[in-house]
Amino acid sequence: MQAVSDDTRACLEKDNAMTVAPAHATDIPAAIREDGSLKLVIFDCDGVLVDGEHLSTAKMAEEARHHGWDLSNEEAHKIFTGGELVKIGERIGRETGKEMPADWDMMMQDRIVKMMETEAETIDGAHEMLQSVHDLGLPIRIGSNSSGAEMEAKFSSTGLDELLEEERIHSGRDLDMPKPRPDLYLHAAELEGVGPEHCIVLEDSDTGAEAARRAGMACVLLRDLDKPAPSWPGLLRIGHLSEFPQILRQILDAQTSDRPIAA
Incomplete structure (x- = not known):
């Protein structure tokens, strides 16, 4: 796992582990800073959960x-x-x-x-990844440009509906809030009652990542690491869904640690 840009300091390669952004990196969303707090995980649908x-x-x-x-x-x-x-x-x-x-x-x-x-088929590891995020105690919401009817078909046919609550699934098409506008993600955060800076989004497209950036949220981009990607503070990258719970766990561990915050 690697950062898109070293100067963001949001994610550094160090013995194959992630270093959470230090306290003084104020251009990084609070969701992934060691002096901040992660309160909500928002998932895109296509390319992240469902291969549709x-x-x-x-x-x-x-x-x-x-x-x-x-x-x-x-x-x-x-x-x-x-x-x-x-x-x-x-x-x-x-x-x-x-x-x-x-x-x-x-x-x-x-x-x-x-x-x-x-x-419809799931992205490899989607069921296990969602269960792991649930086990971490983090609330989950879905924000996709797909319609509600389309997501219902995808989630029910793949069995992902057993891990997702209908009222926490939000459609950019139905709400007229399409990405790359940030409205859909801001809507999900507002319904959760948390600030956008405390949210992390899992995306696979530049369009979705741009929506997260405009919303002021941290974002993890699921994409082969040898493929090009945008670069901005707060954007992390993974090559497989199995890496995502590891990132969340490291963030939570750093934010709840009693060790002194780096100057």
Whole structure:
């Protein structure tokens, strides 16, 4: 596990362990500072808990080709990942010169929900990771651009609904708070009754990480460490979900330790 940027001091490699940001690193959110407190964990859905993004973007690529845009599934995944259906429909219309149906986003949403009812799969280690976070005693909320109906299909078909409470699942689409706007994450923190600086977000996309940054929250980016990523204070990186509970445990241990805070 490694930091995106050494100068953030949010996460340093030291004998394969994380060093929590010291007290004087005031540009780091309090959630991961040793003199701060971590009070809420917020998860994205696609790419973090459920491997549904490739399925969704492949369906959109199919639709783009139907309207005359010669777009491969791989290209569609790069272009559409993390995007809003309305804006994706507008992009297909611009590229093809065709007027998309007014209800295209709703039509695509229905198709995606039906697909997720049978084809959704979890990200490797998702069940174990969520259970470990529960065991740490940290409250959990979900903040995703997916609709509530889509997340319900994904979580029920994968069994993740046994570890997640419906009232703690928040949809950027349904609430009209799409990322990269910070509103969805700020909404989740407000409902929990905690300040954004005391939250940590687990994301896989630049769009989601940007939403966390704008919200003033710490963020852990789940992404292969050999792939490029943004860089800002408070952004950490992991390559596998199994690393996330370890990070949280180290943060909590540092924040509850009786040892003197570093000057």
